Amino acid sequence: MSDYILYPGCSMETGARAYYDSLKAISKPIGLNLKEIDDWNCCGATEYFGISKTPAYALIARNLALAAEQAANGTRKVVAPCSACYLNLAKADHYMREQPKLGRQVNEALAAGNLSYKPGSLDIHHLLDVIIYDIGLDVVEKNVVRPLKGVRVAPYLGCMVPRPDYDHRWSDHDLPVELDMLLKTLGADVVDYPLKTECCGGHMPQISPATAFEMLRRLISVADERDTDVMTTICPMCQLNIDGYQGEMNGFFGTNYHMPILFFTQLMGLAFGIDPKELGFGLELVSARNVLDAIGVKAPPETPPAPPRRPRKPEGLPMPTPLANPQIETLKKEVTK
Amino acid sequence: MTEALTISSTPVSDPKQIEDLTLLKEVASRTAGVSNLEMCIQCGTCGGSCPSAVEMEDTPRRLFAMLRAGMREEALKSNTPWICVSCYHCVVRCPQNIHIPDVMYTLKTMAVDAKLVQDSTAPDFSQTFVDMVEDYGRSFEIGLASRHYLKHFPLRLTNMVPMGMGMLSKKRMNLTPTRIKNMKQLKAILKRAKELEAEQ
């Protein structure tokens, strides 16, 4: 069992309830022991920075201070499932270190609430990072009892986890492979989705709907063109925008997309054989019923794998071999084990 | 030494602008972390990478040139920071490691302070969001959405009905806000933080 301090973030209890439910459901099988920060507060999302700097960082740092107190008798690893929450915690920790003046001011503010936080004393991770690099794909694979065979899943990470990536944890800033590897481990048919780290629009549906709808259209249309059954994400905001605003976007452009989007933890739970109800299925506005149909209700008949084709003689000019990335190689080894 | 040179050797006809040669520094010093703003080489990687650049009056690069030129009013009036979606594409690609979204946050705060915001939709949304957080310690979507949409997008409310009803019926929105236990502590921290911010 690996112990982590959990910072759920506001949306896990409301808009992204499916994320929270499915996270709870998969934690036990993969040995993830989560202890919630007691009395945590909102991280301020991307909104507070634009109002006032020091209060914005003090707001985040209260959570860090509370977590550090909790960390005193155990793990110093904090895990956040929400991308914005993860980035804000990581950013506050990073900038308090990079700019000692900010660190001092934030601590002065915290002192008003009898708290303090020494930057660098916690290790802040996003949930996906923990599952891939701490728990390991081998552990995930052991739990797969109902592979997501034949389900075409587009991996969508959104922006704030692989970027700015203060600690250089991700295999790439534009096209990281971590989520693809996880989905492959679950047996899914992973769509080559080139927009996997493009922005979902964030708060733009509230600020400039036209901008937001255009960004959503790009994401959904490319997924649709590539025969995606379901998109999967690691961020509540991405899920809300693609799921919640898809109808309004369809109205705006006169399109008729039906592109469900689920949290990656829901797909993990499904592959682990957990009851879809426990995983928050049905909470999505664009129904992902098709995913269940594909694997549960009407399981596709086993087709024997096609015999390996003889490699054709190269036509045209050879392509450069992909750049050796030790991070990806290790992951690949884990998957094939 | 170099600062003195810059100021004395720059021919500026408008006396107001002499003061504003400090604008770039002011923005940098009000930004969290080390912004590297003075390092911009005007290559345009940021504006090229930006998913919402089309909506911006000025690309980030152009905005930084305006800061450098001391065009305080024009820079703070620009809608650019309010269009930034904080996707960090520009940050990881910037050849000079400039913390662009953080500079955008700073410009937002400066624009609000200077009362130079053109379209209040975005700042109002942020302020409403922050108000809720300051009251409850948590965000409160339905309160936020209803207040915000009534003010800025009253006509969109009809389009929003299916989504809103869906969210409510699936219990993805709470009708009442959640409040953290130690609100007193959070308020004390934020009060002190605001004082510190004002002192700067």
Next chain:
Amino acid sequence: MTENMIENTSSNDGQEKIGVYVCHCGTNIAGVVDVVQVAEWAAKYLKHRGVVIAREYKFMCSSLGQELIEKDIKELGLNRVIVAACSPHLHEKTFRTACANAGLNPFLCEMVSIREQVSWVHTDKAAATAKAKAMISGGVERVRHHVPLEPMTVPINPATLIVGGGIAGIQSALEIADAGFHVYLVEREPSIGGHMAQFDKTFPTLDCSACILTPKMVDVGSHPNITLLTWSEVEKVEGYVGSFTVTVRKKARKVDEELCTGCGICQEKCPKKVIDNVFEAGLGYRKAVYTPFPQAVPNFPVIDVPNCTYYEKGTCKACEIFCAPKAIVFDQQDQILTLKVGNIILATGYDLFDARRMTNYGYGRLPNVFTSLEMERLFNAAGPTNGNVVLRDGKTTPQSVGIIHCVGSRDKNFNNYCSVICCMQSLKFAHLVHERTGATVYNFYIDIRAAFKDYDEFYQRVLEEGTLFVRGKVAEVSDVPRVESEKGKLIIQVEDTLIGKQRRIPVDMVILSAGLEPRKDSKETARTFGISCSANGWFTEKHPKLDPVATMTEGIYIAGCAQGPKDIPASVAQGAAAAARVLGKIEQKAVALEPIRASVVEERCSGCRICNGLCPFNAITFHEDRMVTEINPALCQGCGTCVAACPAGAITGTGFSNDQIMAQIEGLMMLNVEPEPVAA
């Protein structure tokens, strides 16, 4: 208390007559340090330490400044000189020569760096002035313990080793060989020629690269004064200027060079096709037994052991069967050669920046994104497409092409320097694409850097041809269309910074002008040869402006891109310059070594041998018969490690003796300064 001890050791018991010269260096020093005050202070407060004169002057290194020192030596009988100015790296030689001209042993002159170590790093004028005084005080105390030294001379072996057979190394080799001296040219690949042999045309004249290079290669191959060692690498370098001993591994070619006629039948018959990642930049194929290109020098093939079917399975031997002179030798072993040379030139070249690292440009993922080196091969009539510019499918001619500058250069995420050649190379590509395909060509640049002769004129020419220039560093190359017109194209997304708007430009082909990087193993090479390299990995020259071909290690010179990115004319010029420096050294016949050496006072040596294992240059030998240690002054490089380690204090280091350093520390701490006189 300790003072007496020191004074009695080697200083001349108050006989020192020291002159102190403080330089303004224009405003470089005088802008921060109160130079006049420093000189006055030295004259007054260090008088009892032997300072008889202290002067300040605008530029001490000028001939007038030097004359000032020479005059004082002659007229005032100075026997020690302190020059407080820039770093000794720059002008130690200048002032030592000036002293020698006036009849003073040059090693009685000491420099104190009050520019690099004081004025350039401080802003507080008063504190900087105080620091300058302390440093001069340290210098004065130190120079009191200096003794006259005589440099040792060693003969120079007239043979020269050149490492790297690209254009820079070729030029150096020919210059020296033509002057009548022997050259060993070591090249790691099977043929000389380097990157230049891969290019199609050279900017700005559009000469055919091979046409101007191959005659030089042939000259090298047939020159009686050049021993050409290709498919070879230097493993070890010992010795010092004048007499280096170099160990070279001549890798087994598996081909007997005595017997091979270079007929090429083995390549023809070899059934194994391999992607050629070196010469064809991964865009073409070669056989498992191959010469990299038809004009290769020497023209003997090599067998690529890891890819050869015979070594893998024990069968095949097609090459051996068809080789008439029986030159294939499957069990040939590596040879270790020992070369004796007097000087060494390193011209090891560069590696191309690996464009796969910039994932946002899609190289390696999007088929029609090409690197600059791939393009050179595409343009080349002897290349994989016979000079046809086509897409990766091998047949389609592009209708529109985007050329991206500064790939991996001027970018703190990759290389922070400018790679110098990419602007001109990109302009050349624009011209060639026009000429070969008539396609629409876009160039995406941050700045056009077309300095040097006829370069900007070439830019004008390319403009005239209708190339579309977009000023902006490209953000990404994508294959995801947003509108109908983008379908099936590569979309270059960029801010056109002259308009201030984001543009998406669909093209058929993207060319990445990748930057130049130091060789992957450049740091290792630097270690082997005992020279230094920058943090990036480029070899460091002795002086960036005034000595750009020498290194800090006597007798080792650098040329071409190993020192930093440069184009062909600059590489040739530097290759020739390095050769000229070597020829100058050879003509001297002997070289004076810095007399900064360690030596053992035999009477004090207890024979403990602690020092024996410390010397990295094997300069220390132990005489079993006498039970004492001896240091070979020619091998000793003067690092001083043994001096510090000797428990008996039996080893002394000239130029850095314990007395000198101890005295300098006291001086720095201002322990010997005349106390402020009581008002009288």
Next chain:
Amino acid sequence: MCSGRLDPTFVFKALASGADGVMITGCHPGECHYIEQNYKALRRIQLMRRTLQGFGLEPGRIRLVWASAAEGNRFASEVAAFVEEVRALGPLHWGKNGNVPSIAAPAAIQKEEVPA
């Protein structure tokens, strides 16, 4: 002079002459101009810090910094940081009020017998 030339006596001499801290700089490990002598300096510095502790002094008064000629900025910040640290330790007062511990009469000792 290579950092390998560093005789521990030099450091104690500086402290005894009134310095409050001593910074030793050299090329990065693996990049020694004299091949590997900076490793020897490293060993001696560890010894010196222990000796300093033996005197009842803070080992923080000696700092080793590896810096190449290309790292001007880092070097400057290391110097600044060291000055602050030594300032926090306070003045040493050796060599000033004749307050030199008998054990540190380095110049006298080194003349005849330098401890290894």
